[in-house]
Amino acid sequence: MGGFDFGIDRLVIGLFTGLTYGLLAVGLVLVYRSSRFVNFAHGSVGAFGASVLALFVVDWGLPYWVAFAVAIVVAAVLSGAIEVVVVRRLEGRPSLVGMIATLGLSQLILVMSLLINSDGVSGFTFPEPTLLPTFEIQELPIGTPYVAMLVLAPVLLAGLGWFLRHHRMGMAIRAAADDPDTARLEGIPARWMATLAWAIAGGIAAFSAILVTPTTAGAGMEGLGPDLLLKGLAGAVIARMSSIPIALGASLGIGVVEQILLSNPDTRDLVTVVIALIIVVALLRQPQLGRAGQDKGRWRRVVLPPLPAQYRQVRAIVWLPRVLVALGIAGAVGVAYVVSNDTASVLSLVCGYTLVGLSVGLLTGVSGQLSLGQFAYAGIAAAASVHVAESTDNFLFGLLCGVITAAVASALVGIPAMRLKGLALAVSTLAFALATSTWLLRQELFLGDGIAPAKPTWWDYPLEYAVDYYLFALLVLCIGLWVTNNLRHGGFGRQLQALRDNEDAARAFTVPNRMRMLQLYSVSGALAGLGGIVIGHGQSQLTVNSFPASASIEVVAVTVVGGLTVTLGPLIGALIMVGMPAMYGLGMGGEAALAVGWLLVVIFLPDGLGGILVSGRERLYDALARRHGIDPMLARHGVTEGADTSSPLHQAPHLEGLFDRAPAPESGGARPILTVAGLSRRFGGVVAVDHVDFQVAAGEILGVIGPNGAGKTTCFEMVAGFTRPDTGTVVFDGTDVTRATPEQRAQHGLVRSFQDAALFPTxxxxxxxxxxxxxxxxxxxxxxxxxxxxxxxxxxxxxxxxxxxxxxxxxxxxxxxxxxxxxxxxxELGCLLTLEPRVLLLDEPSAGIAQSESEALGDLLLAIRRELGTTMVVIEHDLPLLSRLSDRMLAMNLGRVIATGTPDEVRNDPAVVRSYLGADQAAIQRSGLHLAATNG
Structure with missing residues (x-):
């Protein structure tokens, strides 16, 4: 049918392979539920178990089934040890750090697997299960590995399901995964339950790898790499990283789809592309997987802060970095005249990797996003540059077209990826990298079977020799470093950090998050493309193997080892991770050492090796400052002798003349400045806000009260544009802004604050x-x-x-x-006033501050209204403070407005009293109907 084979034999093989993917998906789900990130070492743990079995059976002569059990236990212990030794040490850091650590673990474990048994991981030589029958389906032989999977996999899954649902330990694992804090209060050791979940996942990975390896027709360890992991991830993502039965069912379907595509010669190369599309569609249908809310407040500063003002008066401090940069460039140029062509080729490769690493530094370091597809953009740019340069005989034009092509490709991927952050972005970009290397670059339009790239020409002098080409690569690298440094330390980088730290607050301050993220993807793609062009034109024959998907993972290692804190971090990492192996041929032992070093850097040096240089720089600057009579501690914190160290809330601000516009009247006006009509919002079956109506006059302060869960903050979210209402309208100064974004509302003067006032911690x-x-x-x-x-x-x-x-x-x-x-x-108030607000939406401004500061806060808010005429809507639980501030008050309960009027009228309204104290008449009498006495 249409060239596809739907025969029973093809479907059976699809179910068998889908069962393998399902087992991988189950392990990924278990780990994600306990740690909230993808374990990229999951497949490698399985490969290690397979190597152990091959060692026991082939080299040591143990019975197959004894070795099978021992190998599974070994893999389980290894996976549990990873959780204890690595994952626990990363607790409290962003989830992408955990994913980066498992990338390093994956490389280390694969090397360990090869060291244990380099000859026993090939599908041709790998031992098969014994004591099992074989049979045929329509002349298709079903060997013992398939029979073992058919018999044992259902038993394993049924046992796992029973264990998680009915056994005391299984229920504890689920409880700890759902809510670790509550589980600890119930006496459940949540950390050890996470370890047990990791161990079970490791055992399942080994079970799958051991049974699938004999069917891989000699693919060896490469068959257990990113491609297999991607197929397991597809089922896990469809299951929302939570449901084991759905993950298994989806994986069975993926296995069948794969076999059907393989049956048609025209579609056999599209398997990875189709799976990548399945993953992206699944992620877009469940964007909550792309949210990184659990990372809020966990980020470190990764851009060097500006020098203190006093340091900039010291000439040695100002000129030292400039001199060092000049010496570094001169030294790098001088190297070209003392090294061989072979060494120059390696240095050119280092330049290319550094440029791709700069793109990772912008994405991962500055914006907090993990992309595993940067080398795909490098390959696309290299192909475009080579073809255009050859057809136009203009190398510079080819380079420009390659960079633009990579930027456009990255932006196109970024359009759906703007909703896919954290886990989702890492998974979707890994899928794109695999689809690019297995299909896209193999097209004749790109690299096909290979192309011979042209070398650049300087003033009619072709750079044919590697030492000459290295100088060109060095020039491109210097340009890339300069642009990246400007982006990191300018307004663009500052906005990316703000969006990373607290996206909602940044949007409230009019930072255009969608435009900035699209620009980020474009710029990072252009940098990666520049690196790909340097790599591509430096080779005599350019093929798909020049840009493998694994290189996208390797360049993450380059960037992390070098350090995300400094712009030169990727260069440091590339010299160590790329230059050393290429020049000295480290072998298995050296690769293992590099993988260990990567892991140790992630765990113990959050700022990478570049962070050590930064610490040395800071100490040197402090020493130079002391020589000029400057106290580094005071200078770095902007403190001068005799300065007032009291809280800013107790110091009278100077607000007069802050705005150019004339202050609005304190209250009144012909038309309300803010009108909310019929606003409603449901979350599933829960009614959060139910047909709320209110108006605010220009210059008025409207107080909003209500018990927890009354719908106050959700109402604010809709008025400010962060939550889309189901029904109702928001009219600001005569304009319907119901569909406007938070940035657009803030641009026009409708500005909100947040309960925690977290702002941007770094x-x-x-x-x-x-x-x-x-x-x-x-x-x-x-x-x-x-x-x-x-x-x-x-x-x-x-x-x-x-x-x-x-x-x-x-x-x-x-x-x-x-x-x-x-x-x-x-x-926060200073930031809000910078926006020249006409209406301020303040959400519990006194939360978390002392009573004396609360009184001072009230004075400050009244001064803002008096001096600037700013209208305010204030949610507050401190009723004495709110009564002092408000011209009118509005009370909410269960999503509805239950009272409006003066502060005294609302506080003593019977419906309001009941909403706070319930219907108990004795309690109401004891309250004296004065809610101010309850302080909210």
């Missing part, structure tokens, strides 16, 4: 205020890339004015995450 106070300047002085990508300082200077000057007005100058160089809650509230 940014300094000055940088945070500069993020809020985006409304008036938006960052342009080309200005950041070229390092044009005009806009940055204007933002810094405006931020310094706000610092002075809000009495925050001494905190300017402090990271926001280091501040007290009260000081963060003042910083």
């Amino acid at each position: 940014l300094t106070v000055r940088e945070t205020l500069m993020v809020a300047q985006e409304r008036a002085l938006p960052t342009r990508l080309w200005e950041s890339a070229l390092g044009v300082p005009t806009s940055e200077r204007a933002k810094a000057a405006a931020a310094d004015e706000i610092l002075e007005r809000m009495r925050l100058t001494r905190h300017a160089s402090h990271a926001v995450g280091e501040l007290s809650t009260g000081t963060r509230r003042v910083v």
Whole structure:
């Protein structure tokens, strides 16, 4: 039918292979539920178990089934040890760090597997199960590995299902995975339950690898690499990384689809492409997998903060980095005249890997996204550059077309990927990398069976020799480093950090998240493409093997080992991870050492080897500062002798003249500035907000009260644009903004705050205020890339004015995450005022601050209304504070408005009293109907 084979034999083989993928998917689900990230070493653990079995049976002569049981136990112990030794040490760090660590573990375990038994992992020589019958289906022989899978896999899955549902330990694993904190309160050792889940997953991986290896027709260890992992991930993703039965069923379907595609010569190369599409579609239908909310507050600063103002007065500190850069470039150029062509070829390769690593540094380091597809863009750019240069006889034009092609490809992948962050982005880009290497680059339009790339020409001098080409690669690398450094330390990089730390707060400050992320994917793709062009044109024959999917994982190692903190990190990593093996041929032992080093860096050196250089630089700068009579501690924290160290809330701000516009009247006006009509929102069967109506006059302060769960914050989310209402409208200053984004509302003056006032923990106070300047002085990508300082200077000057007005100058160089809650509230208000708000939506502004600061906060808010005429809608549980602030109050319960009026009227409304104290008459009488006494 249509060239496809739907015979029973083909379907049976599909079910068998799908069962293998299903076992992998089950293990991935178990690990994800316990650790909330994908274990990229899952397939490698299975390969290690398979190597152990081959060693026991082939070399030691043990009975097959004894070795089978022992190998599974060994793999289970190895997987459990990974959780104890590695994963636990990463607790509290972003989930992508765990995924990066398992990438390193995967390489290490594969090397260990080959060291244990390099000859026993081939499908031709791998031992098969014994004591089992064989049979045929329509002349298709069904060997003992398939029979073992047919018999044992259902038993394993049934046993696992019973264990998780009915055994005390299995139920404890599920409880610890769903809610570790609650499980601990119930006496369940959540950490050890996670270890047990990892061990079970490792045993299942070995079970699958042992039975599938004899059927791989000599594929060997490569058959257990990223391609097999991707097929397991497909079923796991369809199951939302949570349901074992769905993961198994989806995997069976994937196995059948694979066999049907393989039966048609026209589609056999499209297997990986189809699976990649399945994964992306599945992720887009469940975007919650792409959310990285659990990482909020876990990020480290990965961009060096600006030098303290006093340090910039020391000439030695100002000139030292410039001199070092000049010496470094001169030394790199000089190398070309003392090395051989072979060494120069390796150095050119190092330059290419560094450029691709720079793209990883922007994505993973600055924006907190893990992409495993950067070498796919490198291959696409190399192919485009070679073809265009050959057809036009213009190398420079070919290079430009290659870079643009990679940028466009990355942007196209980025369109759906903007919804796929964290886990989802890593999985989808891995799928793209595999689809590119197995199908796209094999097309004649790209690399086909191989092409001979042209060499660049300088003033009619062809760079045929490797030492000459190295100078070209070095020039391109210098350009890439310069542009990347500008992007990291300019407004573009600052916005990426803000979006990484707290996307909602950044959007509330008018940072255009979709545009910035699309620009990020384009720029990172262009950098990766530049690296691919350097690699591609440096080779005599360019083939698909020049850009394997595994290289996308290797370049992550290059970047992490070198360090995400410094722009030069990928260069350091490339010299060690690429240059050393290429020049010295390290062998298995050396590769194992590199994999161990990668893992140790991830665990113990979060800033990589570059972080060590940064620490040395800081100590040197401090020493130079002391020689000029500067106290480093005071200079780095912007503290001067005699400075007022009291809370900014207790220091009167200077707000007069902050806005150019005339203040609005304190209350009243012909038309309300904000009208909410019929606003409703359901989450499943839960009604969070139910037909809420209210109006706010210009210059008015409207207080909103209600017990927890009343729907107040959800209502704010809809008014501010972060949640789409099911019904109702939001009209701001006569304009319907119901469908407007939070950025668009903030641009027009409808601005909100957040309960936690977390802001951007890794940014300094000055940088945070500069993020809020985006409304008036938006960052342009080309200005950041070229390092044009005009806009940055204007933002810094405006931020310094706000610092002075809000009495925050001494905190300017402090990271926001280091501040007290009260000081963060003042910083947040400073940011909000920078946006020149006409209506402020304040969500529990007094939460987490002391009572004395609460009173000072009230004075500050009244001063903002008095001096600037800003309208406010305030959610607050501190009723005395809210009563003091509000002209009117509104009470909500169970998603509905139950009372409106003056503060006294609302506080004493019987419906409001009941919503706080219930229907118990004695309690109501004891309250005296004065809710202020309850303090909310």
